[in-house]
Amino acid sequence: MKKQFAQQLFAAHAQASSSVPRSAICQFMDNTLQLLFPELAEQKFNSEKDILLHLDLLEQDLIKILTGMPLPQHLVPALLAKNFITQLPFIYDLLLKDAEAIASEDPAAQNIDEVIRTYPGFLAIAIHRLAHALHQLQVPLLPRILSEAAHTKTGIDIHPGAKIGSYFCIDHGTGIVIGETTVIGNHVKIYQGVTLGAMSVAKEMARIKRHPTIEDYVVIYAGATILGGNTVVGSNSIIGGNVWLTESVPPYSRLYHKAQIRVSRSEDPEDSIVFSI
Amino acid sequence: MKKQFAQQLFAAHAQASSSVPRSAICQFMDNTLQLLFPELAEQKFNSEKDILLHLDLLEQDLIKILTGMPLPQHLVPALLAKNFITQLPFIYDLLLKDAEAIASEDPAAQNIDEVIRTYPGFLAIAIHRLAHALHQLQVPLLPRILSEAAHTKTGIDIHPGAKIGSYFCIDHGTGIVIGETTVIGNHVKIYQGVTLGAMSVAKEMARIKRHPTIEDYVVIYAGATILGGNTVVGSNSIIGGNVWLTESVPPYSRLYHKAQIRVSRSEDPEDSIVFSI
Amino acid sequence: MKKQFAQQLFAAHAQASSSVPRSAICQFMDNTLQLLFPELAEQKFNSEKDILLHLDLLEQDLIKILTGMPLPQHLVPALLAKNFITQLPFIYDLLLKDAEAIASEDPAAQNIDEVIRTYPGFLAIAIHRLAHALHQLQVPLLPRILSEAAHTKTGIDIHPGAKIGSYFCIDHGTGIVIGETTVIGNHVKIYQGVTLGAMSVAKEMARIKRHPTIEDYVVIYAGATILGGNTVVGSNSIIGGNVWLTESVPPYSRLYHKAQIRVSRSEDPEDSIVFSI
């Protein structure tokens, strides 16, 4: 029995492709964030030249990671890495806008420094924008490992394929799920527990848009669930907490539960009345 | 004051039973997962003999952990460990089926490799199946430490007592809570934020079934809450997002909110209309 | 392009204030918890004198951390640290009551030891009470770094400003959000996914109460959302799962969805009927 099990396991181990260097990947992500944001840096950079050097170093590290992975033939590690580094200034620019959006939206935030240093929403979007750039370059597996690392740290699960506009603001964020083909406009704000998901679909639909589109200036409150590839939330809409939405709504919509809630006012818990609020 | 506090703390420390070796436990769990899944392994195993050896090593490590813990007299570390190892092939088999279920259900999953490597839902069920085996052997504390480790990593909180059938599929998963006496059938799929919980019950009811039963082929969407030890969700049912269910429903039920939602279409946010969707 | 980006990054790094020692802060928090709770301790303390010594050591470590941070002029590290240590006995007392509350409420909890060792809800409240003491002393940044560390480990997000009474009980807890100006009474119990939040407010309102007040003996079930600085949940109330509440309710209220749910009983999934439960 045990011997047979060992055979089975060994067969699985023997045919496994060359392992993806998970710790090197996490180090790469961490180094990138430390270079971009002094609030997260563990070392001082001395000069512009020192920064340039570490940008080059990131590029080399990425080449090494990609070289160790099973890539499709048409993808060349050195070209992918160069391309990624070239995008960093744009990503950095987007992230500063995200931090601004959070700082200006959350009354509890004292300043942008505090946002960058302590907001899980900022960390999640920062890692997402890095992972998304790699996803756009068709790099396999690596973007997903990055997004899962962000998920573990922040409880925020953004598929690297999701397209997210500028000034994106996540408050708190635990439990947020944003699916692979989601499209989000600019100045969107999302609270904890929001799902931008797919209807349960057949595997064959993997290549079509399965997740919703959120237009500019939309706010989605905690626990709302918005599903479906054809679902469009029009610009300037507000989606209330715990709303369950599977159809499009036009711009300037305000959706919230007109909930029936039962309330008891008496001190005898058995004696309850029902009314709406 | 301070001296009195020190006395109080020292009294607490002095009477504490021998400490449970937390880091050894996490190492044991990690070694087990690395042995079972090449996708998670940090080393290459050379041969069937090497695998067999590491199986024996797991057994010895478990003996050491159990020897350091305050066990009831009728539990013998060496027998518990042997028993656990004997169950590993069955657990492995179940976990391959879980990975298959996730890979075939989630359009975003490229293959089983990616599922094993990056899906928190897979990690959570993997650790649960190991913890559950130890829980069935009546090992105290250890299963709970494993399940909390999984909770911290994945945001998925499954009590080691929960009985879960084969082909179990968790998608995303942050915020899922599955209680101690839950029973789940085969081919069940659960989304993020789902609670399978107890009604608030008196402590005296600790020994009776307090959590629901989910039959085969049920799908439960994000944010649904199903409570109570007598609540049975019949096979092939679909429980919609955010549904709150405290009573049984028969097979082939489809439950979802027929929500009343107020919507404003005009650009003047004060001008809103109410309608149902 | 790259050179310009390096200039931009270097300018940001050059003007960054002296870095906050994140690892020292986490070590401090960990040491404090290990000293208070033998269940979490990695070392044995030999004597009352040894405990006293480690209390003094905590004080010195806190002085070092505070000395490295940009503090307002009127805050003196040595005085802040002395004040914090003086409060530890009271915090310890509160935490033992919290552990008791969890152990007596959760049928799955075997004893207080298990609660302290494995309940994320206990860990979250423990770190909160430490962070809150520092927040009350007007220490900047440090309390937020502690609360985010707790958030990452437990999925429970409590702003250090929140005032929480004794015998506070969090069950499971992933996805709980408790805002900065929340006030919670004694003997309150909160389930996973509960938000005690603010209505979306203008940044100018940062200094006023934006989050709700929860009175004594209230229970709030999973997924409920309670918003607004004027919202008061009266004592002994029960707030049902997924309830969305933005107005005050009097004592002894029982609120829950009177949900309309559509159910299909036939085995033909197309054939569904609608009824209320």
Next chain:
Amino acid sequence: MKKQFAQQLFAAHAQASSSVPRSAICQFMDNTLQLLFPELAEQKFNSEKDILLHLDLLEQDLIKILTGMPLPQHLVPALLAKNFITQLPFIYDLLLKDAEAIASEDPAAQNIDEVIRTYPGFLAIAIHRLAHALHQLQVPLLPRILSEAAHTKTGIDIHPGAKIGSYFCIDHGTGIVIGETTVIGNHVKIYQGVTLGAMSVAKEMARIKRHPTIEDYVVIYAGATILGGNTVVGSNSIIGGNVWLTESVPPYSRLYHKAQIRVSRSEDPEDSIVFSI
């Protein structure tokens, strides 16, 4: 065969006394040196109170180490530790004098800071003085573990039993051996490769003085060997390099080889002459 070997090894392991915590011992030594010498410290101490605290901490750490070791019954860890700490100021005073002696003797030494920071001779005598204090308190094994740690780091092997006076100066030092019953006066200077050893003696002589006595102001050059418990090198003597001495010499002796050396001056290596220098 293999099974028999395993039996043999297991028997040895099973009867081994409780292990001595080697890493804790090295940490203790390192902490002591860091507290005494800012040149070796990895942290800043904030105040006199902080120093006092770390002195107490050293005492507690030593208690823990001693508690884990098989001590003779009449030795009480807490008393030994208190005694050791009480001696620290005297040891510190001696070590400052040693550093002074090295700095004033070695033309290559820039200042006392450099001596403390980089001279292996200083490190060796520093660890020796700590180990010797423990040896005097009859603590078993611990002093030898300390002296071997010093030996590994510096190549200087001083038995913890050796009695060494003030202003002791070791230059370079690799290969120095100083035996258990050696007695060294004040202002003695010793070069690399010097042995202060025993004649090969029977095991029965373990309790008598087997190693030499070196009086004040003696200099012993590289490679000299001085042997025997009755051998006394009188004060102010100079022992030349590679001298082999097994008898006493009076004060103000100057001993050096009157070597016969053969020298060839011609360029033909076969053509050599002999002369004395």
Next chain:
Amino acid sequence: MKKQFAQQLFAAHAQASSSVPRSAICQFMDNTLQLLFPELAEQKFNSEKDILLHLDLLEQDLIKILTGMPLPQHLVPALLAKNFITQLPFIYDLLLKDAEAIASEDPAAQNIDEVIRTYPGFLAIAIHRLAHALHQLQVPLLPRILSEAAHTKTGIDIHPGAKIGSYFCIDHGTGIVIGETTVIGNHVKIYQGVTLGAMSVAKEMARIKRHPTIEDYVVIYAGATILGGNTVVGSNSIIGGNVWLTESVPPYSRLYHKAQIRVSRSEDPEDSIVFSI
């Protein structure tokens, strides 16, 4: 210039053979010593079965190390490793005898435990006997890496090719050098700084015996140098300190310097007399 240098370095790096896993090798050596000697073990072994398991594990680890190295074709990792493990009982037996020899010879040694735990001479011979076994199996590089690790830790440099009999005793040991083709009998004792070396020889002589033969029961005191492949030190001889020997001596020889030493007795250092001792 710099670019040219980078080209040169890259060329060197590019043609380097697959790297030898140095840290894995050190771990392997350490694990072997921990398994053989409880005095050096950091973990408890629970049972004979646990020991057997770790013997198998050592074998697998050695296979992995050898597989990663550039081996001659006729050497098969699995066979080499099996052979090495088979020799362990004999090596263990020899090492116990070595420890006995040291404990019985050195009056300062309290018991065998102390010898195994703290004597660098024991550590050096232990690592040598392991390295020699691998050298006999014609494994390249690995034995030399082991012997250099021992050299760094103990200052004792024994080439893995040296053949050393039983009951070998090294006292202190720093500076000992024992060359590749040295042959040492049983019950030999060697002090610090002894060299058993080669006359300076042409590279072509690499394959012949270049280092001396030391017969049974020989003692060689500190600093003695014995050179040459034809030099035989007859049994029961004693070689005095700093003796320089390049010819054979018969059994029962006693060699020591009949040194001429100049001594001054007056307090005026200029006034010196010459005499022999």
Next chain:
Amino acid sequence: MKKQFAQQLFAAHAQASSSVPRSAICQFMDNTLQLLFPELAEQKFNSEKDILLHLDLLEQDLIKILTGMPLPQHLVPALLAKNFITQLPFIYDLLLKDAEAIASEDPAAQNIDEVIRTYPGFLAIAIHRLAHALHQLQVPLLPRILSEAAHTKTGIDIHPGAKIGSYFCIDHGTGIVIGETTVIGNHVKIYQGVTLGAMSVAKEMARIKRHPTIEDYVVIYAGATILGGNTVVGSNSIIGGNVWLTESVPPYSRLYHKAQIRVSRSEDPEDSIVFSI
């Protein structure tokens, strides 16, 4: 007493200059060696560009180390670092010649790879050449910390001030001491335990040449001691083992002890005769 001691220690700690980053220094040295020699590298370098990048990185790391140290005003970290890096190709060239010299001289060396990987003599000269370059640039403390690190690892103590020619060969090496003002020519070979030292001199002589000059093609055997700033060993000389030399010798000298040695041939150890060999 204790309080007074704490005051004394605190005063010492308070006035200590900013600490020298010892671990950063060791890392820098290690990185340099890994970049120069693939035999010592733990990572693969992908391309010439990757090498160039790591050269720049070494430069930045050195700037950081130097910035943290108390430098004389006329020394600018960035210029020192640039200068050091510029010298690396020359140092590399010298080190390849050193490795060649060792490989061609030592019959036990299989090839240059083995020399670079396992010979302590090579490691010592490699670190010396790096430290010497920094010493020439008048950098304080840093060169000495490097040379002491080499001393600890290899037992070979070379002052960073020593000037050493090309094709330098150290065999074994433990116990070698080479003083600050030593000058060594090309093709010199030195064995273990050799001292190139100063006569004991007054501190005032620190600025003059105190150590010997060794001309080209000299071989110095184990344990020889050569002292004094005016002592010149002429080219092509051979200095025998344990020779003690304080005067100059002309080129082509061959010096060795014409030792008188007493030998006993009978089996009765009391019966000894004296003869010369």
